[in-house]
Amino acid sequence: MTAPRQLVLDAVRALGHATPEQVHVAVGRIAPGVNITTVYRTLELLEELGLVTHTHLSHGAPTYHAADDDQHVHLVCRGCGGIQELPPELLQPLASALRRQHGFLVDIGHVALFGRCGGCGSGEGDE
Amino acid sequence: MTAPRQLVLDAVRALGHATPEQVHVAVGRIAPGVNITTVYRTLELLEELGLVTHTHLSHGAPTYHAADDDQHVHLVCRGCGGIQELPPELLQPLASALRRQHGFLVDIGHVALFGRCGGCGSGEGDE
DNA sequence: CTAGGTGCAAATAGTTTGCAACTAC
DNA sequence: GTAGTTGCAAACTATTTGCACCTAG
Numbered sequence A, B: 001m002t003a004p005r006q007l008v009l010d011a012v013r014a015l016g017h018a019t020p021e022q023v024h025v026a027v028g029r030i031a032p033g034v035n036i037t038t039v040y041r042t043l044e045l046l047e048e049l050g051l052v053t054h055t056h057l058s059h060g061a062p063t064y065h066a067a068d069d070d071q072h073v074h075l076v077c078r079g080c081g082g083i084q085e086l087p088p089e090l091l092q093p094l095a096s097a098l099r100r101q102h103g104f105l106v107d108i109g110h111v112a113l114f115g116r117c118g119g120c121g122s123g124e125g126d127e
Numbered sequence C: 001c002t003a004g005g006t007g008c009a010a011a012t013a014g015t016t017t018g019c020a021a022c023t024a025c
Numbered sequence D: 001g002t003a004g005t006t007g008c009a010a011a012c013t014a015t016t017t018g019c020a021c022c023t024a025g
Helices: A003-015 A020-030 A036-048 A088-102 B003-015 B020-030 B036-048 B088-102
Strands: A052-056 A062-066 A073-077 A083-086 A112-116 B052-056 B062-066 B073-077 B083-086 B112-116
Touching: A003 A020, A003 A036, A003 A062, A020 A036, A020 A062, A036 A052, A073 A088, A083 B088, A088 B083, A088 B088, B003 B020, B003 B036, B003 B062, B020 B036, B020 B062, B036 B052, B073 B088
Parallel strands: A073 A112, B073 B112
Antiparallel strands: A052 A062, A073 A083, B052 B062, B073 B083
C-alpha cells in the first residue's frame, strides 16, 4: 500500500460518495501531482480488493464509496438532482423475494432508485 | 415527425432495450446515412415528449426503451452481465413505503438492481 | 537488477455543439 | 423566406493504454 493508494482510499472514505474526479481533487489537495490516471487505477485495484465499491447514480458518473462504510440505498431525485440515503433494510423484503423467486442476489449497497422527491412533485428534470 | 425520427422510435420499440449506438446501427440498416448525432438528438426529443425513457444499466451506456412498452425492473448480473426483466409489481411494496415514509415517488420503470444471478454465485465480475 | 507503481501523453468511447445545407410550409 | 431538421466535423468529457522513469527490495 503506497502513499497515493492510501490517499485515494482515505479520500473515498472521507468523501462518502465520490466520482473519480472528486477523489482526484481531494487527493490533489493533500498531494498535488497525483495523476488522475493513478486515481482510476487505484480505484480499480481497491475495488478488486473489496475495499471500495461503486454505484451508478444518475448519468454515467460512477460514485465510489468505501466498502466498510454503511451500505445504503440511494434515492436520486430527477427533479432537483438531490440524493437521499436510506438504510438498506428497506430492500430486505424485495431482496429475499428476488432470491427466492429468481435466484438473484441483489447487491443491496449498490442500489439507486430514481424518481421524484417530495419537493419536486413534477416538472422538468434533467436526469 | 420526420422520417429519421420515426425510424429512431421504431428502432427503440423494436429493440426493447438499446444504447444510442445500437439504435444508430438499427436505424442505419434501414436508412443508411442517418447520423449518430441525429439519433442522440432524436432520443432526447422523444424523451421530452415522453415517448421513450432511458435507464442506466451497469456502466455508462444508457439504454433507451419505449415508454408505452411494458415497464419493468432490470436485474443486472455482475457475474455474467446478463439482464433479466421482471414485472414492476415487485417494487410496489417498496414504492409505497418510500412514498409514505419519504415522500419519494420511485420511477418504477427505471430501476436497475445489481447483483448475482443464480448461475453466477460468485467469482469475478466486471460490472 | 527486477518488479511494481507512477506520471505523462496519446488513444478511445461516448456525447454534444457549431454551422451550413435542405425541406416544408 | 422562415423555421425546424439534418449531416458533418470538431469539441468535449470521461476513461484507458503505452511507455519511460523511478524506487524498493
